[in-house]
Amino acid sequence: MKVTIVTESFLPRVNGVTNSVCRITEQLAARGHEVLVVAPAPGREHYAGQAVRTVPALTLPCYRSFALGVPTARMRATVREFDPDIVHLASPIVLGAGGLAAARELDVPAVAVFQTDVAAFVRRYGxxxxxxxxxxxxxxxxxxxxxxxxxxxxxxxxxERRGVPRLALWPRGVDQERFHPRHRSDDLRARLAPNGETLIGYVGRLAAEKRPRMLADLAGLPGTRLVVVGDGPELDRLRRLLPDAAFTGFRTGRELSELVASLDVFVHTGADETFCQAVQEALAAGVPVVAPAAGGPLDLVRPGHNGLLFAPDDATDLRAAVGALVADPLARRLMSLNAARSVRGRGWDMICDRLLAHYSGVLGGATASEAA
Structure with missing residues (x-):
């Protein structure tokens, strides 16, 4: 089939929405489907052999790394010319509204993916x-x-509580080649923990909505070293708060695979995650996770089995949960084994199969419950 993906974010910006769109575009292309990606500028002309078309974008003053795509008549004309069978709206806000209008003009189904808690996002920025x-x-x-x-x-x-109709569950996939316990590196651990420290790691954007300042509440845990992987507007502040932590900057590919798998405990601090891909990637790498008892992590972390949950706004509870894992190597080892097992069968190929089933449901006029 022909699928237009209208996304609020795409390369070169890297985040959860971009990652999902990339993986789905790859999977659809590999199955012989044709994809048109519509995204905010700047961008590339092709991805995975599929066309990418960009629209003008506005940078938000409070979040300069995010650009808001502006729907235009030219964008709608591009979608009409492509003549899709279905329009996929990735985390629609403004550009997605334009994609929905284009779908209605063409009288083709539109499937929207709720991926970003925008209301929580604006609260974090005052x-x-x-x-x-x-x-x-x-x-x-x-x-x-x-x-x-x-x-x-x-x-x-x-x-459901807010009255949004026609819902179906569609989780995220994980690259189980890139995130796997076999990438654990003794050489990397020796550099990061020269005295045999237990490595506590955070991977993600260093921005207010992720609440990375909570990492400061883990400072001084005996026998530990904090590793912070990522970049963002909070970086300089965190360096001041955590002078003994290892800051690696933004990492991808093999470097990221080794960093994640080489941790002993993975910590996520954001309380507004609709899914939390970073948690799933840590689990796939065999790393026990400590995460807030809110949003997406509730589906991923089973307390005492593959990690622990803490009360979202309780820094003392966060420190206690991490401290409990640091103090119990045997529990960490058991949770490590369970972590990798807990996300088996969640490869992007399986997730794309489920997406195609949802597409088939709406193309066939099924209800949301039938499509699920």
Whole structure:
């Protein structure tokens, strides 16, 4: 089939939305489907052998690494010329609204993916007063889609409570070649923990919505070294708060594979995650996870089995959870084995199969429950 993916973020910007769109584009192309990606500028002309078309974008003053795509008449014309069988809206906000309008003009189904908690995002940047308006806009947008795919059961419950219709669960995949226990590196560990310290790691954007400042509450845990992988506007502040931590900067490919697998405990601090791919990647690499008991991690972390959960706003609880794992190497070892097992069967090929089943459901006029 022909699929237009209208995404609020794409390369060269790297985040959860971009990652999902890349993986799905690769999977669809490998199956012989034709894909058109519509994304904010700047960007590339092709990805995975498929066409990419960019639209003008506005940079947000409070978050300069995110650009808001602007729907244009030319964008709608591009979609009409491609003549898709279905339009896939990746985390729709503004550009996604334009994609939905194009789908309606063409009278083809539109599947929306709820991936970013925009209302929580604006609260983290001191704009909580507009959160109700954001929810009103998102509810209206998703209500016009033929189906909204939701990454986790807590988010499904939230959207149901807010009156969003036609929901189905669609989690994220994980690259189980890139994230695997075999990438654990003794040489890397010797450099990061020269005195045999237990390595506690964070991987992700260093931005306010991820709450990385909570990592400061882990400073001084005996026999540990904190490893921070990522970049973002909070980097300089974190360097001051954590002078003894190892900051690696942004990493990809084999470097990232080795860094994640070489950790002893993975910590995630964000409390507004709709799924949390970083947690799933750590589990696939065989690393026990400590994460907030909120949002997507509730579907991924089974306390006492592959990690621990902490009360989302309780720094003392975070420190206690990490300290418990640091103090018990046997529990960590058992959780490590369980971690890798807990995400088996979640490769992107399987996740794409589920996506295609959802596509078939809406193309055949099925209800959301039938498509699920």
């Amino acid at each position: 704009l909580g007063a507009i959160s109700p308006a954001v929810w009103h806009w998102l509810r209206r947008l998703h209500a016009r889609a033929d189906l909204t795919l939701v990454p986790s059961t807590p988010v499904m419950d939230e959207l």
